[in-house]
Amino acid sequence: MVCDAWTEKLDAYLDGELPAAEARAVGEHLRTCGACAAESLSRVQQKRAVQAAGRRFTPDPAFRARIQKSIAGRKSGGWKRFRFPALAGAMALLIVGAIFVNLNRGRRGERELMSELTDLHVATLASSNPVDVISTDRHTVKPWFAGKIPFTFNLPELQDSPFSLIGGKVSYLNQSPGAELIFRVRQHQISVFIFQEQALGNARPDAVQTALSFNVRSWDQNGLRYFVIGDASAQDLDKLSELMKGAR
Amino acid sequence: MVRWFTLVGVSQATLPLGSFEELAIPHFERLYNFACWLTQDRHEAEDLVQETYAKALRGFSSFQPGTNFRAWIYKILRNTFLTSRTGLKAAATLPLDLEGDEEILPTAKGTPESILLQRSDSQLVQQALEQLPVAYREVLLLCEVEEMSYQEISATLAIPMGTVMSRLSRARRALKEAVRKEQSVGG
Numbered sequence: 001m002v003c004d005a006w007t008e009k010l011d012a013y014l015d016g017e018l019p020a021a022e023a024r025a026v027g028e029h030l031r032t033c034g035a036c037a038a039e040s041l042s043r044v045q046q047k048r049a050v051q052a053a054g055r056r057f058t059p060d061p062a063f064r065a066r067i068q069k070s071i072a073g074r075k076s077g078g079w080k081r082f083r084f085p086a087l088a089g090a091m092a093l094l095i096v097g098a099i100f101v102n103l104n105r106g107r108r109g110e111r112e113l114m115s116e117l118t119d120l121h122v123a124t125l126a127s128s129n130p131v132d133v134i135s136t137d138r139h140t141v142k143p144w145f146a147g148k149i150p151f152t153f154n155l156p157e158l159q160d161s162p163f164s165l166i167g168g169k170v171s172y173l174n175q176s177p178g179a180e181l182i183f184r185v186r187q188h189q190i191s192v193f194i195f196q197e198q199a200l201g202n203a204r205p206d207a208v209q210t211a212l213s214f215n216v217r218s219w220d221q222n223g224l225r226y227f228v229i230g231d232a233s234a235q236d237l238d239k240l241s242e243l244m245k246g247a248r
Numbered sequence: 249m250v251r252w253f254t255l256v257g258v259s260q261a262t263l264p265l266g267s268f269e270e271l272a273i274p275h276f277e278r279l280y281n282f283a284c285w286l287t288q289d290r291h292e293a294e295d296l297v298q299e300t301y302a303k304a305l306r307g308f309s310s311f312q313p314g315t316n317f318r319a320w321i322y323k324i325l326r327n328t329f330l331t332s333r334t335g336l337k338a339a340a341t342l343p344l345d346l347e348g349d350e351e352i353l354p355t356a357k358g359t360p361e362s363i364l365l366q367r368s369d370s371q372l373v374q375q376a377l378e379q380l381p382v383a384y385r386e387v388l389l390l391c392e393v394e395e396m397s398y399q400e401i402s403a404t405l406a407i408p409m410g411t412v413m414s415r416l417s418r419a420r421r422a423l424k425e426a427v428r429k430e431q432s433v434g435g
């Protein structure tokens with residue numbers, strides 16, 4: 001039969017083991033030969049069936065634990081695999097351990113902080129009175145905060161940007177008073193929180209992160225801590241952050 | 249987060265690269281699955297996997313870094329199986345035509361009532377796989393479940409590529425037959 005030569009190659013073809021030119025040739029043949037196409041289908045189905053049936057046994061978690069324990073930390077039979085003396089390795093572990101503990105404290109505080117800020121942002125989104133001072137320009141908003149919070153801040157010029165300032169309100173973080181400014185960019189609302197450094201407590205916030213589904217940016221400036229949070233794109237947040245940082 | 253990972257990155261540089269644990273643990277579940285198919289007994293499979301890891305750890309200095317760790321550890325598992333009591337028994341049932349024959353035989357086409365396997369026939373296929381001689385079962389599993397290349401299978405089983413292809417071809421035909429038998433038994 002004329003197709004024997006093709007069916008000999010079929011397994012290798014279906015296993016992805018044929019060189020490109022041969023694979024193309026087999027592919028071409030299958031497009032024109034019904035009998036070989038049917039055989040190919042039957043073989044593919046058997047392959048898939050074996051794969052599905054073959055993924056059958058999963059190990060007991062207790063067994064997994066035993067195996068991990070038996071090989072944990074064991075690198076090899078010999079010292080030749082160590083690039084540096086073992087002492088350096090041990091030192092590194094101690095240092096990393098110490099830093100880990102330190103960061104961890106900061107991590108817990110940071111999680112709480114992020115949780116708090118997202119709550120504040122969401123509350124503003126949901127509120128029917130999201131702002132206490134309404135404005136479309138910075139000249140009304142900034143003076144409104146005087147006497148209400150123990151610091152001042154600058155707002156950027158937004159005329160040539162996609163952002164608009166909706167307004168602001170006083171906000172609290174760890175009993176420390178600060179400002180929440182509400183910006184809009186296209187369909188998104190972004191809160192910019194400004195607090196004094198002491199409002200942070202133990203937390204060491206990251207410069208860039210996400211919390212729930214919000215993007216967050218954070219930085220220090222002149223003893224104040226800024227947070228920009230919203231569901232706008234990362235680029236939008238970055239742009240707004242740059243504008244805030246450069247504000248006079 | 250960024251700071252933490254950077255620090256970890258620095259400390260990693262002072263630990264040995266490609267440590268045994270890093271290389272070996274990711275294969276654990278698949279090795280266990282393969283061991284179950286070989287031994288057809290969960291307890292024996294556990295012993296086999298345990299012994300495999302112990303042997304691999306002891307022999308790790310002989311492993312060339314950068315080469316195929318997966319093929320290396322599967323080979324250890326398989327060799328350990330073959331020297332076990334069950335393995336020796338299983339090896340004794342190897343059909344004679346598996347010895348060194350590299351010819352790829354033409355495959356019989358499906359009959360008009362070709363059996364097209366559905367996913368729901370999983371149990372049928374499992375039973376059929378269990379019936380196969382271990383040499384056919386293992387080559388099918390390495391190809392379809394572990395998705396090893398012919399090259400890798402050749403390294404794992406220590407047989408030439410040509411033998412991999414002919415054995416696969418025969419294994420597939422045998423499986424097709426076994427499935428047909430299981431189907432007729434089931435009614």
